[in-house]
Amino acid sequence: MPELPEVExxxxxxxxxxxxxxxxxxxxxxxxxxxxITPAISTDLPGETIQxxxxxxxxxxxxxxxxxxxxxxxxxxxxxxVEAGRQxxxxxxxxxxxxxxxxxxxxxxxxxxxxxxxxxxxESHPLLASLGPEPLGDDFDTDxxxxxxxxxxAAIKTFIMDSRVVVGVGNIYANEALFLAGISPKxxxxxxxxxxxxxxxxxxxxxxxxxxxxxGTTLRDFTDSNGEPGYFAQSLQxxxxxxxxxxxxxxxxxxxxxxxxxxVYCPKCQR
DNA sequence: ACTTCGACCTGTTGGC
DNA sequence: TGCCAACAGGTCGAAG
Numbered sequence: 332m333p334e335l336p337e338v339e340x341x342x343x344x345x346x347x348x349x350x351x352x353x354x355x356x357x358x359x360x361x362x363x364x365x366x367x368i369t370p371a372i373s374t375d376l377p378g379e380t381i382q383x384x385x386x387x388x389x390x391x392x393x394x395x396x397x398x399x400x401x402x403x404x405x406x407x408x409x410x411x412x413v414e415a416g417r418q419x420x421x422x423x424x425x426x427x428x429x430x431x432x433x434x435x436x437x438x439x440x441x442x443x444x445x446x447x448x449x450x451x452x453x454e455s456h457p458l459l460a461s462l463g464p465e466p467l468g469d470d471f472d473t474d475x476x477x478x479x480x481x482x483x484x485a486a487i488k489t490f491i492m493d494s495r496v497v498v499g500v501g502n503i504y505a506n507e508a509l510f511l512a513g514i515s516p517k518x519x520x521x522x523x524x525x526x527x528x529x530x531x532x533x534x535x536x537x538x539x540x541x542x543x544x545x546x547g548t549t550l551r552d553f554t555d556s557n558g559e560p561g562y563f564a565q566s567l568q569x570x571x572x573x574x575x576x577x578x579x580x581x582x583x584x585x586x587x588x589x590x591x592x593x594x595v596y597c598p599k600c601q602r
Numbered sequence: 603a604c605t606t607c608g609a610c611c612t613g614t615t616g617g618c
Numbered sequence: 619t620g621c622c623a624a625c626a627g628g629t630c631g632a633a634g
Binding site: 333334337403406441444458492502503570592 | 627
């Protein structure tokens with residue numbers, strides 16, 4: 332489910348249904364996700380109005396006058412708008428019931444996600460404090476990435492997936508961006524030239540923006556119960572294509588493991 | 603300051 | 619066909 336484009340798609344999908352709406356009550360069907368779900372949400376949230384629906388990296392932030400609800404979807408999480416009273420399925424762990432009869436429902440089979448309530452200034456929250464810039468924001472540019480990379484010996488793929496470097500570049504788009512930029516995923520981050528970083532920055536922004544744009548079409552039927560995306564699958568160049576021919580040079584795409592994540596690349600196009 | 607790796611979970615897939 | 623190991627869109631936090 333959640334690469335940055337999907338989280339952003341989720342944000343855009345739920346925002347019109349929950350912003351400026353009043354929370355009636357919370358239904359907790361399970362106490363823990365990755366961490367305990369802050370118990371205080373059951374008493375603090377009812378009566379509050381959701382004022383903002385924003386995103387930092389892959390964290391969704393629901394702002395109220397009392398505090399901020401931090402939601403992460405982990406590997407398998409999703410958020411849906413359903414009608415109040417709708418039967419909950421196996422992995423529907425939390426319902427945020429609104430006064431208007433709608434419910435924001437959190438589902439997460441693997442429970443790698445989290446739901447945390449923060450009443451202190453949100454920027455200083457430990458999970459958010461050391462995050463790098465947004466890939467689609469102004470702070471993410473060639474100079475930044477080049478400078479940041481100079482002291483790093485890690486492979487470029489690992490480097491761009493590090494949330495302290497830049498947020499939101501998950502495994503799929505790290506693979507895709509490196510292919511588009513023609514950079515070998517194994518190359519050491521500190522040994523890549525500035526012009527190549529310029530290209531990489533462009534490719535990262537482009538691939539993420541494109542995916543968000545396509546996600547926009549999924550947006551319309553977001554409230555449908557059966558949300559199968561697969562909308563970006565068509566445009567994937569390397570991810571999930573191990574052993575298949577490169578779309579550019581027909582060479583066989585190779586797969587390796589980097590930091591227990593699979594990397595697929597074209598040995599000829601990526602150097 | 604940086605890198606590596608185990609851990610957290612369930613559902614699906616691929617190889618035998 | 620069936621079983622089991624390996625793997626899956628993330629990322630924290632401990633240890634080196």
